[in-house]
Amino acid sequence: MAGGDEVKEVRNQQVLARDYISAIPEESDMYLNTSSTIKLRVPDDDDCQEAMLLKNLYLSCDPYMRGVKHSDEAASSTLEDRIVFFATDKPITGYGVAKVLESANPKFKQGDLVWGMTGWEEYSIITATDSLFKIHNTDVPLSYYTGILGMPGMTAYAGFYEVCSPKKGETVYVSAASGAVGQLVGQFAKLSGCYVVGSAGTKEKVDLLKKKFGFDGAFNYREEPDLDAALKRFFPEGIDIYFENVGGKMLDAVLPNMRVHGRIAVCGMISQYNLEQPEGVHNLMHLVIKQARMEGFLVFNYYHLYGKFLEMVLPAIKEGKITYVEDVVEGLESAPAALIGLFAGRNVGKQVVLVSRE
Amino acid sequence: MAGGDEVKEVRNQQVLARDYISAIPEESDMYLNTSSTIKLRVPDDDDCQEAMLLKNLYLSCDPYMRGVKHSDEAASSTLEDRIVFFATDKPITGYGVAKVLESANPKFKQGDLVWGMTGWEEYSIITATDSLFKIHNTDVPLSYYTGILGMPGMTAYAGFYEVCSPKKGETVYVSAASGAVGQLVGQFAKLSGCYVVGSAGTKEKVDLLKKKFGFDGAFNYREEPDLDAALKRFFPEGIDIYFENVGGKMLDAVLPNMRVHGRIAVCGMISQYNLEQPEGVHNLMHLVIKQARMEGFLVFNYYHLYGKFLEMVLPAIKEGKITYVEDVVEGLESAPAALIGLFAGRNVGKQVVLVSRE
Incomplete structure (x- = not known):
């Protein structure tokens, strides 16, 4: 210039x-x-x-x-x-x-x-x-x-497909399920032929999960005095894939409900971020009993897949198969x-x- | 008859x-x-x-x-x-x-x-x-x-090679390192060209690790008031592979010391078995920060590798490359x-x- x-x-x-x-x-x-x-x-x-x-x-x-x-x-x-x-x-x-x-x-x-x-x-x-x-x-x-077409979309895609390798018919649980990432994980799970249940913190969000995003089930975690019982109600046979957004008590309730060879993609732990010390998680021995895997991931390492991701998600948006x-x-x-x-x-x-x- | x-x-x-x-x-x-x-x-x-x-x-x-x-x-x-x-x-x-x-x-x-x-x-x-x-x-x-030639040997082999996929030059930490499984993990790590440090609960065991099993370093966890500081002393650049035998406080100290793309093979959590409730583990968010993986395993699913395992370990015993x-x-x-x-x-x-x- x-x-x-x-x-x-x-x-x-x-x-x-x-x-x-x-x-x-x-x-x-x-x-x-x-x-x-x-x-x-x-x-x-x-x-x-x-x-x-x-x-x-x-x-x-x-x-x-x-x-x-x-x-x-x-x-x-x-x-x-x-x-x-x-x-x-x-x-x-x-x-x-x-x-x-x-x-x-x-x-x-x-x-x-x-x-x-x-x-x-x-x-x-x-x-x-x-x-x-x-x-x-x-x-x-x-x-x-x-x-959906940016970082949260890529996060849902990488965490669900790359970290969890979902198979048709598997059971999927998503916490913070109405959020930027969770709502997509649930819809990806449905597109993959999985059974998917989400949790959120208000009735309005739970309604969204069921009516708008097509989750098979949803619950308000604030209204469940016993998270373990809630999970057993929705997953009587256990959870194959847990998409972890919240951490703490929820993770502790999920661990004993995991199925053999289950996978937990750890995306974040939003319930823990404002605590002086994060809550203790007690049930990690279930990783052994269930031969389960828990893996943290950051979206930055998956941006090379962005083109492939768009090829999948853009048509799905236009055909109304995914909503946001x-x-x-x-x-x-x-x-x-x-x-x-x-x-x-x-x-x-x-x-x-x-x-x-x- | x-x-x-x-x-x-x-x-x-x-x-x-x-x-x-x-x-x-x-x-x-x-x-x-x-x-x-x-x-x-x-x-x-x-x-x-x-x-x-x-x-x-x-x-x-x-x-x-x-x-x-x-x-x-x-x-x-x-x-x-x-x-x-x-x-x-x-x-x-x-x-x-x-x-x-x-x-x-x-x-x-x-x-x-x-x-x-x-x-x-x-x-x-x-x-x-x-x-x-x-x-x-x-x-x-x-x-x-x-x-060494039975279940504990196969456990060390499956957990270290199959779950952790070690690479030459990586850093390996083993807890309960003088036990039936730990002593082998340490020796496998050395055979794979890794740097390996183990912990145990008595001076006698720590001496074994260093003098008998060839660990690069070893410490008595009972004499370390600050496990995080102990790990930082031995792993200033962090831990690539943690072979987890004890759980609880040790796992909590290890998590922040993991390196990017680190792997934790969860074999057992012996420090937790006699507690009414297992200790809480607070530092799981480090799995995300480090994009690390934590995986439980049971030896039963790896016995098909027993022949391959014997082919490796029997000559090593006879040549004095592995001791037990x-x-x-x-x-x-x-x-x-x-x-x-x-x-x-x-x-x-x-x-x-x-x-x-x-």
């Missing part, structure tokens, strides 16, 4: 982190900055050789977006994708859908739509553009690229409460923040 | 269970019956069509030999090998090495040596003879067929204390009971 050009400077509202956060964020850990501005161009800086200027359209609230404890931080330093989501006075970092306003990366051009890591603000300069995916199919809601429920709030100012609500289970379906329609 | 033959009747001392046991056995749960006799022939009964009369030479004390709680019993009904080890006024059931005195099973003949499930008595009539293995190699100590330490007590009357001692960690090496030399 010619240095002498007059560059347009516009308002750039941002959701900033107040402090370094070491736990589940609270609303007061974030604040809206309405006075910030941005020059609508990719800077000439050295670290911007492949940078892009994005206009953010949708932002995603995901359970992984929480503070990292010092010990976890050390542990996660071995990960390829060590991301700090909350850095003091910086915009929150998360997945989103955006439009390319300018690109120094030759793989993208102005007007392209992309999804991937962006900032909680109206416009973002992204230097790590390799982690952005170009959106080719726009005959589906764009917000789907924060959910989103909980969309409007405006950056609504984003902090939406993120907090996720950890309290307030969202119904995938939590999305609409920043701009185009 | 012709019905009119005079059949020799001899003394048959037995270790009997006093009652149905639902926990770790105590010495008072067993008693020696010195007044029993047995006719030295296979009975003509319908259930003895393929039965054999065995003279027991060695009996094996193994950690799995404990009472089965009612809930576990229901759970284990899906297993092929549901065995009640303690039935009131019946001889304890366990692995042993025996000589065939008479066989109605055409696969075996008088004079054969076998290993497999037998009774804690001088002579046994075995009806389930399919679970007995014929011993072909007698140029090793016969007692080895209760250990046994803790042999003499006489059936010593068997109850030997079994109890196992759960208190009193044995040094594989616990064997010598019943008869021939």
Whole structure:
């Protein structure tokens, strides 16, 4: 770009982190900055050789977006994708859908739509553009690229198909089943000829599971004084596959109900994230008795399968074989409460923040 | 056998269970019956069509030999090998090495040596003879067929090679490392070019690990106030493979020290067996962070590999590349204390009971 050009400077509202956060964020850990501005161009800086200027359209609230404890931080330093989501006075970092306003990366051009890591603000300069995916199919809601067609979709796909290797006729249990990932795991399980039961925390969500997503059974875990009895009611012959989203007491109830050679894909443990110390899990000996496998996974290692995933899921969406429920709030100012609500289970379906329609 | 033959009747001392046991056995749960006799022939009964009369030479004390709680019993009904080890006024059931005195099973003949499930008595009539293995190699100590060449050996082999798929240069941690299984896992790890550290509960055992079994490092877990710090000392870069024999606090300390794509083979959890409720394990979220796998296994499903296993381990024994330490007590009357001692960690090496030399 010619240095002498007059560059347009516009308002750039941002959701900033107040402090370094070491736990589940609270609303007061974030604040809206309405006075910030941005020059609508990719800077000439050295670290911007492949940078892009994005206009953010949708932002995603995901359970992984929480503070990292010092010990976890050390542990996660071995990960390829060590991301700090909350850095003091910086915009929150998360997945989103955006439009390319300018690109120094030759793989993208102005007007392209992309999804991937962006900032909680109206416009973002992204230097790590390799982690952005170009959106080719726009005959589906764009917000789907924060959910069914984005990271949560790939998470459900990788965890269910790659980690659990489901077989027709097997029994599948999904916790947090109406969430961004769970609702898809349940529908994938039905498409694979499995029997699937999900749990969630409100009647509304349980109804969604049964009426909208076609689960064979569903229950409200808050209304079950005895989780073991609830699982035995739905799985008298036991569970072949457990898609683990919650951890703690639920995992402890599941373990004795696993079948021989059962598989547990550990996607997350959202019930544990706001505890000082995670709950103890007592029934791990059942892994031996049942010769069962429990495997943690991160979606980052499965993105090479994204093309294959789209080939399966796009037709399924268009033919109405898979449906997806989103909980969309409007405006950056609504984003902090939406993120907090996720950890309290307030969202119904995938939590999305609409920043701009185009 | 012709019905009119005079059949020799001899003394048959037995270790009997006093009652149905639902926990770790105590010495008072067993008693020696010195007044029993047995006719030295296979009975003509319908259930003895393929039965054999065995003279027991060695009996094996193994950690799995404990009472089965009612809930576990229901759970284990899906297993092929549901065995009640303690039935009131019946001889304890366990692995042993025996000589065939008479066989109605055409696969075996008088004079054969076998290993497999037998009774804690001088002579046994075995009806389930399919679970007995014929011993072909007698140029090793016969007692080895209760250990390195029997079930514990196959357990170490299956758990380490089949469940953990070790690669040269990986780091391996073994708990209860001087036991019947652990001492072999450590030596297999060294043969595979791994770095291996073991833990045990006495100085004597720790010395064995380092001096006799060639572990790269070893520690006494009872003398480590901080297990996490101990593991970090021996594994500054983390653990690729954990061979789990103890459970509880040790597992909780191991989880944060696992490396990315680490594997935990769950063989047993001996520290938990005598607790009313097993200890809680809090650090399971590290399975996700490390994309690690934890898998329970039972040796019964791996016996088809026994031939392959012998091909590897017999030459290694003869060439002195693998060594094996046994803790042999003499006489059936010593068997109850030997079994109890196992759960208190009193044995040094594989616990064997010598019943008869021939």
